[in-house]
Structures are given as structure tokens and as C-alpha cells.
Amino acid sequence: MIKIAVFASGEGTNLQALIDACRTHRIRGEIVLVVSNNKDIGALRRAQRADIPTLISHPQDFAAPEEYNAFLAQACRRANVDLICLAGFMLLLKSPLLKAYPWRIMNIHPALLPSFGGKGMYGRHVHEAVLKSGAKISGCTVHFIDEIYDHGWIIAQAPVPVLPSDTPEALAARIRYQEHWIYPKAVGLFCEGRLKVDGKGIKLLPSRHESSPRIRRALLSVADKTGLVEFACGLQEMGVEIISTSGTAKALQEAGIQIRPLDSITGCPEILSGRVKTLHPNIHGAILLRRKDPVQAREAELFGIEPIDLVAVNLYPFAQTAAKSSSPYSLEVIEQIDIGGVALIRAAAKNFEDVAVLVSPADYETLLKEMAAGQGQVSQETRRRLALSAFKHTADYDTLITKAWSSNGSSINSGSSSEQFPKELSVRLNKAQDLRYGENPHQKAALYVWGQAPDFKQIHGKELSYNNLLDASGAWETASEFNEPAAAIFKHVTPCGVGCGKTMIGAFNAAWACDPLSAFGGVLAFNHIVPVEIAQQLSQRFVEVIIAPGFAPEALALLEKKPNVRLLLRQTPPSNSLMLRSIGSEVLVTEPDRLTLGSEWKAAAKRIPSKAEDAALRFAWAVCKHVKSNAIVLAGPQATVGLGAGQMSRVDS
Structure with a gap:
């Protein structure tokens, strides 16, 4: 493993970048010594935190610069150093050290050399000079050093654009960010033996692993x-x-x-x-x-x-x-x-x-x-x-x-309804879950969704079946027809009771009263939060599924005691998306039925309905579209009284 010494005179952020790169194996080497000419600096504290030996020596303690450099060379040899990295070391190194480590001393400079280098060009001075010159590009350079300031073969450079709003501090910060990446990269190349110096410069040798399919x-x-x-x-x-x-x-x-x-x-x-x-x-x-x-x-x-x-x-x-x-x-x-x-x-x-x-x-x-x-x-x-x-x-x-x-096209175009049915229709569905079984127990089934997740969330109960979801969808659509508290009970994709009221318990009782026999084992939907009073009544009755926008805590606690009932949360209204139905290799596409009675409508009978009859007709109309044809709905103003559904003869319905 390559042993590295780092020379620093300041805060040591580039030293930290090298320490981190060694720790994460981006550099296949080890920092064994940190040298400084200053006593109280951040670089030494960083070295101490990383348990790296340090050496503090002052050039003024030596008779000549050559003696100081010879001392540094001897210290590095004692530590078996292979490579020296300068990280803001504010001294010009001389031949005793350069001869001991030829092409093995790197430096990083905060500009694109050979521009903005030389004596006195360090730190803020560099960035001020760049901005004053009007240069559009600056950056940083990693190079091997010689006896001239900021001179020697260039190993790597990273460009950084100079922005019109730049201050010396802002430009320095962006360049420093690049320094912390490019310096470890250059050191890593050295440690891998991929830097070859000849009379023409530095040649980058291919990695021994370059041809392997390893993720690098x-x-x-x-x-x-x-x-x-x-x-x-x-x-x-x-x-x-x-x-x-x-x-x-x-x-x-x-x-x-x-x-x-x-x-x-x-x-x-x-x-x-x-x-x-x-x-x-x-x-x-x-x-x-x-x-x-x-x-x-x-x-x-x-x-x-x-x-x-x-x-x-x-x-x-x-x-x-x-x-x-x-x-x-x-x-x-x-x-x-x-x-x-x-x-x-x-x-x-x-x-x-x-x-x-x-x-x-x-x-x-x-x-x-x-x-x-x-x-x-x-x-x-x-x-x-x-x-x-x-x-x-x-x-x-x-x-x-x-x-x-596409679904929003009618609101932004003046086009006709035919635009809702494009020449080509792409359908992309994601599987949400497998279902307990299909329409019959011997059939397998699964649920797919348009997006990433269903519009409902199951919070309790055993696995859902194909029929459970058909009934839950129909019941939810029906209950969602009303703004006031409403309940809908479905059986075999058909309502067997729908009720409204001032309270949820009133709506539920009205819906259940329509056909208590058919409601047994049914699927219930509520358009408001289910209160504890409903849960108390259902604790003595058998139902398959309950779908609602929420459950009161006491209601949920009671219902969770029934292991077989499936509880579904849904808070989104029925979708206006096109409805698709497969008929073999063909698919039928239709708009959903969202027609409602407005304030103006024409009575076909000679007698105008009374206020109570008007309310009952409006209620029945909202329910009727969810009943399979031939469909007959008998209703009062807030509840169904009788439902005839799916008969071949209107008379039978």
C-alpha cells in the first residue's frame, strides 16, 4: 500500500478530502504523516482526529532552506513515505526534498495553470485576479512540482465557469468543491501506478481492471x-x-x-x-x-x-x-x-x-x-x-x-366528445395484488391499477376477492352520489338498499331496512366516517366488506374484533376516467354515467309531483343508474323501499 505524507499550512480541507478518500478506498493508500510549519491550524486537528502522526517544523529553525528541506526528506524517509501531497503548504520546496522524491510531490492550485500561478498567487489573490481579468473559466490544477512556483507537469484539471455574479468568496467555494474531488482522484491514479512521467509529460496508463465488467x-x-x-x-x-x-x-x-x-x-x-x-x-x-x-x-x-x-x-x-x-x-x-x-x-x-x-x-x-x-x-x-x-x-x-x-382535453379544447376516444388508446396497468379468487372459486384473479397504488387501502380483514372489489366499487359509487350522510348495501354487483339521513346511523338503518335478508353477507359503503353506533349494530350481523372514508376509533376497535370483515379506506371520489370492458380480443370503452338531475326537468305525467314526490324521484334517479337493467327502484325521499334488478322482463323487475 502506498504511504502518503501531506504538507499543510492552513485549515486542511484538502487534507480532509484525502483522509476521507483513503477511508472509503477511493485512494488505495494510507496517510502516515502530516507536516506543517504552523502550530495551531485546522490541518493538525484533522490529522489528530484521524490518528495520523504529525510533525511541526519551522524553516527559521534551520540555517538555510536546503537544511530545512533535507530535514523534511529525512522525516519522510523514516515514515517510509512514497508520495508527498501539498495541501495549502505555504513554502517553496527546494532540491534536497525534490531530489529525494522526484515526480512524487503533488500540489493542487486553485486555478487552471499555467494561468494565474506564480509567487504570491494563492488563496483569495488568485480569485481576485481571475475576476479582474474577465476570464470566463477558472478551476483547479493538480501537478507535480519543481523548484518554480506553481510549475511542473500537470496531472489533472477541473474547469469551473466564472459567473457574472461571482465574488472571490463565491468562486473560491465552487473551486474548492472541485478540489476535494480531483485531488483524491489524482492521488488515487498515482497509488494505482497509472501515472507515467516521461520527457513529454504525464501519460495515463490503463487500469489493470479496465477490461473487466466490475462496477467502478x-x-x-x-x-x-x-x-x-x-x-x-x-x-x-x-x-x-x-x-x-x-x-x-x-x-x-x-x-x-x-x-x-x-x-x-x-x-x-x-x-x-x-x-x-x-x-x-x-x-x-x-x-x-x-x-x-x-x-x-x-x-x-x-x-x-x-x-x-x-x-x-x-x-x-x-x-x-x-x-x-x-x-x-x-x-x-x-x-x-x-x-x-x-x-x-x-x-x-x-x-x-x-x-x-x-x-x-x-x-x-x-x-x-x-x-x-x-x-x-x-x-x-x-x-x-x-x-x-x-x-x-x-x-x-x-x-x-x-x-x-388527455383526460383534461375537454376543458382546454373546444373539440367534440369524439376527442375522448382517440384513434389509438394505450393502457398501462401495474399489478397491485393477487386476489383470493375470481368470479368463482375455481378462477384466479388479480387487481391492477392505472398508477402505482389503488384508490383504497385495506386496513383489516382477510384477502379480498374479485367479487368483493366489484361490489365495493359499486357501493362506493352509489354512496358517493349524495352529499348528506348516505349508506349503500350491495350484493352481486347490485344495490339491495340505499339510504340517506341527517346522521350516518339514520342512513344505515334506512338502507338496511329495504331488504334485510339480502343485506346479509353484503358489501357496505358509507360516504362519511363510520360512527361507533353502526359498528355496534354490525357486530351482531355478517357483512363481507365495509368501505368508507374513515372509521371512528371506537368503531374501528369493535369492527377489528370480526376477523372476516374486510375494512377499506377510500377518500377519493369516483373517477371520471373512461371505463373499459374486455369482450375477448375487443375492448368496449365508455364514459362513466355522471348525469344528475338539474334544477330544471320536465314531468312526463299530467300531474306535477308534490314536493315529497319530487325528492323521492330525485333520490330514486340517483340510485337507479347503479341498478342493473331492467331496473326498477321504489323509493321514498331518503331511502329505497324496493329494488328490481337484472330481469329480462321489465314486468318481472
Whole structure:
């Protein structure tokens, strides 16, 4: 292992970057000595916290600079030092030390050498000079030193754009951020034996592992931070370099994980309020590079493109934002249309032979286990599977956007109703859960959803069946017809009792009274929170499912004593989405029935209905559309009295 000495005169932030890089194995070396010419500085405190031996020596204690340099060389030899790194060391080193460590002393300078270097060009002075000159680009340089200030073969540079609003402090902060990445990178190359110095400069030798499919570099940029820190820790422990963007980078850094800032690769900050982050040739070239293609490999080397082997990206929550917004065309929703993320996912999936792509936190642990077992490698089978998931993910995302904008078309266009039925209709469903059985016990069934989760949540009871959900949906639709407290009881996809009232218990009793025999084993829906009085009555009755926007705590406690009843929470109103029905290889599509009686309607009979009859007719009308034809509803103003449904003859109904 390469042994490193760090010389510092100040706060030591670059020293800390090197300490962290050694700890996380980005540098395959060990810092064995920290040297300073100042006594009370941050660099020494950082070294002490890391249990690194320190040496304080002052040049004025020696007769000549050469003696001081000879002393430093002797101290480094005693510590078996292989490489010396200068991290803000404010002294010009001389030949005794340079001869002892030829091309083995590195320095980092806060500008792009050979510009803005030389005696007196350090710290704030450099950045003031850059701003005064009107330069548009600055940056930092890692180089081997010689006896001239800020001179010697350049190892690596990182550009940083100079912004119109920059102050010396602001520019210094952005450059320092790059320093903390590029310096450990250069030291890491030395420790791997990949820096060859000849008469023409420095040549970067290929890595011994360059041709292996081991994951060496990962790009993490996620909206869903679930499991992110644990995943990144696992990658870091395996020596994987982590590149990250904005919010993801912040979350990782707060967790103490070393990340490489994206702009150290692109040379450009995020722009347009974050709309453009990863859309850059250095990023997409790193992902799309075919490792075994010699022409592409030479081109990548020419442009300094470093391969990215793993891409973990999930997309902005468009669907969730759109669901909460009054319009899918609002700026808030439009800003949740992911551009760069989709491009990253598709690029990585296209190049699955060389790149692994993750779009779901559920895959993090499995991938880490495979990498650990395979010395950092991921099988082609796994890469193919992940690529397929990635393409499904982006296809689903585009479908959600299309669906949101299409469903809102009538409110923004003057077009006809035919626009609701486009020439092509894409349907993308996600499996939510398996069901207990289908329409009959010998049939299997499952529930699929348009988005990521159902509109309801089961909070109690055994597994749902196909029929349970059909009845629960019908009952919920029926109860949702009314603003006042309402209850609906369904059996075999047909209401057997519907009631309204001033209270939920009154509505429930009215609904149950319509047909108590059929209500046995039925499915109940309530449009308001279920009170304890209803739960007390149901504790003595058998029902299959109860769906409601909520349950009073006492009611929930009582109902949970019944292990077989399924309790569903739903707070969203019935959807206005198109309704689909499969008939073999064909699919019927229709609008949902949302017609309601307005304030003006025409009486077909000669006699005008009384006020009570008017109320009863309106109530019956709302219920009737949920009864299978031929449908007959007998009702009072607030409850059904009798229901005839599904008969071939109107007379029989």
C-alpha cells in the first residue's frame, strides 16, 4: 500500500478530502504523516482526529532552506513515505526534498495553470485576479512540482465557469468543491501506478481492471430517496465512485458519503433552475460507451470520457403532483415532467451489455448482494432484466403524462366528445395484488391499477376477492352520489338498499331496512366516517366488506374484533376516467354515467309531483343508474323501499 505524507499550512480541507478518500478506498493508500510549519491550524486537528502522526517544523529553525528541506526528506524517509501531497503548504520546496522524491510531490492550485500561478498567487489573490481579468473559466490544477512556483507537469484539471455574479468568496467555494474531488482522484491514479512521467509529460496508463465488467463508477440521481443511503454505503464499501446531482448529492453528503459532483465531469453547473443537469456529452457518452469497441474507446480517451457502469435513477413524481393539482398544465405539474432522468434511464438500458440500470429501490439490496458475491460484477442476465424494467418504467411514465393531459382535453379544447376516444388508446396497468379468487372459486384473479397504488387501502380483514372489489366499487359509487350522510348495501354487483339521513346511523338503518335478508353477507359503503353506533349494530350481523372514508376509533376497535370483515379506506371520489370492458380480443370503452338531475326537468305525467314526490324521484334517479337493467327502484325521499334488478322482463323487475 502506498504511504502518503501531506504538507499543510492552513485549515486542511484538502487534507480532509484525502483522509476521507483513503477511508472509503477511493485512494488505495494510507496517510502516515502530516507536516506543517504552523502550530495551531485546522490541518493538525484533522490529522489528530484521524490518528495520523504529525510533525511541526519551522524553516527559521534551520540555517538555510536546503537544511530545512533535507530535514523534511529525512522525516519522510523514516515514515517510509512514497508520495508527498501539498495541501495549502505555504513554502517553496527546494532540491534536497525534490531530489529525494522526484515526480512524487503533488500540489493542487486553485486555478487552471499555467494561468494565474506564480509567487504570491494563492488563496483569495488568485480569485481576485481571475475576476479582474474577465476570464470566463477558472478551476483547479493538480501537478507535480519543481523548484518554480506553481510549475511542473500537470496531472489533472477541473474547469469551473466564472459567473457574472461571482465574488472571490463565491468562486473560491465552487473551486474548492472541485478540489476535494480531483485531488483524491489524482492521488488515487498515482497509488494505482497509472501515472507515467516521461520527457513529454504525464501519460495515463490503463487500469489493470479496465477490461473487466466490475462496477467502478455509479451515477445516482433519484426522486424517491427510499434506501438510497444504505445502497450508496454498500457501493462505497466496494470502492465504487459515486457521482450524484443536487438533492441526491445533498442527502448522501449529509449521511457522510463521499460523492463526486456532477459538474466536475461536465464543467458546467446546473442551469435553468435545475431543468438542465445531466444532459451533457460527458455524461451520456460515459453511459453509452461500448467498452469493447476500440474506436469508441479511443474517442472516449480523446475527450476525457470516464465510463459510468451503474445508473440508479427514478423519476419526478408527476402523477402524484398532477393528482393534487387543479390542472395538469399548471407550472407545478409541468416541472415534474422529467427529461434528464428519462434520457439517463434509456441510455443505460440501451447499453445494458456494459451498464446496469436501476429504477426501483426494491432492486438495491439484490444488486449489492450480486456485486459482493461476484467481486463487483453484475451478470448479463441481471443487466437484461434491469434494462427491461427500465424501459417499462419510462413507458409507464410517458403513459401517465399522456393520460393526465388527455383526460383534461375537454376543458382546454373546444373539440367534440369524439376527442375522448382517440384513434389509438394505450393502457398501462401495474399489478397491485393477487386476489383470493375470481368470479368463482375455481378462477384466479388479480387487481391492477392505472398508477402505482389503488384508490383504497385495506386496513383489516382477510384477502379480498374479485367479487368483493366489484361490489365495493359499486357501493362506493352509489354512496358517493349524495352529499348528506348516505349508506349503500350491495350484493352481486347490485344495490339491495340505499339510504340517506341527517346522521350516518339514520342512513344505515334506512338502507338496511329495504331488504334485510339480502343485506346479509353484503358489501357496505358509507360516504362519511363510520360512527361507533353502526359498528355496534354490525357486530351482531355478517357483512363481507365495509368501505368508507374513515372509521371512528371506537368503531374501528369493535369492527377489528370480526376477523372476516374486510375494512377499506377510500377518500377519493369516483373517477371520471373512461371505463373499459374486455369482450375477448375487443375492448368496449365508455364514459362513466355522471348525469344528475338539474334544477330544471320536465314531468312526463299530467300531474306535477308534490314536493315529497319530487325528492323521492330525485333520490330514486340517483340510485337507479347503479341498478342493473331492467331496473326498477321504489323509493321514498331518503331511502329505497324496493329494488328490481337484472330481469329480462321489465314486468318481472
